[in-house]
Amino acid sequence: MYSTTCLSSGSTEKEYDMSNHRVTNNIRTLRFHADEMTQQQLADKVGVTRQTIVAIEKGKYSPSLELAFKMSRVFETPLEEVFSFNDKPEKQTHSL
Amino acid sequence: MYYHEKKSILNILSTLIIYGIYYWFVFEKYGSEAMSPEEELQFWGKTLLLVIPIAIAGKIIIHIAFSVTHRIISKEKQPCFEDEREKLIMLKSTRNAFFVFGFGFLGALSAIALGWPLHVMFTWMICAGVMSDVFDNLSQLWFHRKGI
Numbered sequence: 001m002y003s004t005t006c007l008s009s010g011s012t013e014k015e016y017d018m019s020n021h022r023v024t025n026n027i028r029t030l031r032f033h034a035d036e037m038t039q040q041q042l043a044d045k046v047g048v049t050r051q052t053i054v055a056i057e058k059g060k061y062s063p064s065l066e067l068a069f070k071m072s073r074v075f076e077t078p079l080e081e082v083f084s085f086n087d088k089p090e091k092q093t094h095s096l
Numbered sequence: 097m098y099y100h101e102k103k104s105i106l107n108i109l110s111t112l113i114i115y116g117i118y119y120w121f122v123f124e125k126y127g128s129e130a131m132s133p134e135e136e137l138q139f140w141g142k143t144l145l146l147v148i149p150i151a152i153a154g155k156i157i158i159h160i161a162f163s164v165t166h167r168i169i170s171k172e173k174q175p176c177f178e179d180e181r182e183k184l185i186m187l188k189s190t191r192n193a194f195f196v197f198g199f200g201f202l203g204a205l206s207a208i209a210l211g212w213p214l215h216v217m218f219t220w221m222i223c224a225g226v227m228s229d230v231f232d233n234l235s236q237l238w239f240h241r242k243g244i
Contacts, residue, residue: 048179060243
């Protein structure tokens with residue numbers, strides 16, 4: 001119904017369960033592929049603090065649409081490759 | 097531990113210390129003087145008005161000292177702006193603080209309604225103020241640690 005495909009190609013995905021839905025992200029891998037971009041560099045590019053990037057990567061914060069789009073522009077990838085959404089949460093928190 | 101988490105803990109401690117010391121002196125003075133109802137109202141009015149500049153000055157001094165020592169010890173720059181996550185945390189924490197103060201205020205009104213002495217109502221109000229401040233910072237700490 002509303003599920004999008006999880007990004008599972010050799011990536012470390014962080015996910016969290018909030019209000020019966022689950023958002024996963026692929027930021028750590030995308031940073032690695034972007035010349036090992038640091039969290040601080042990404043934070044500076046999208047205009048947030050490093051702590052916010054850390055929270056997003058750990059799945060402790062769901063960013064606004066604006067911030068999500070900014071991140072996808074930084075990585076020059078579609079939004080779906082940075083974030084994905086599942087309505088059927090699994091117990092597994094890391095998929096490599 | 098990040099800067100904001102340390103700041104929340106510092107805020108809780110400074111609130112408890114500043115208000116604790118101030119109200120300790122207030123209640124000592126209150127207990128030592130016999131007052132008419134009009135004088136008592138004036139006393140509590142002065143007490144609540146005076147705590148505002150004292151708390152502000154105390155917190156400013158503590159925060160300056162904290163910023164300087166934190167910079168020297170950790171060499172970590174303190175965030176110079178609030179991003180969307182920080183603003184959301186502040187909003188949710190303020191909401192929680194208002195809930196706590198609201199319950200305290202209801203308690204104070206109930207004390208009047210039940211015909212209890214005036215100092216009970218003001219003590220409720222003071223406790224509600226202190227607890228809401230503590231709860232505000234506890235909420236911030238919680239949201240920073242557990243996520244939002």
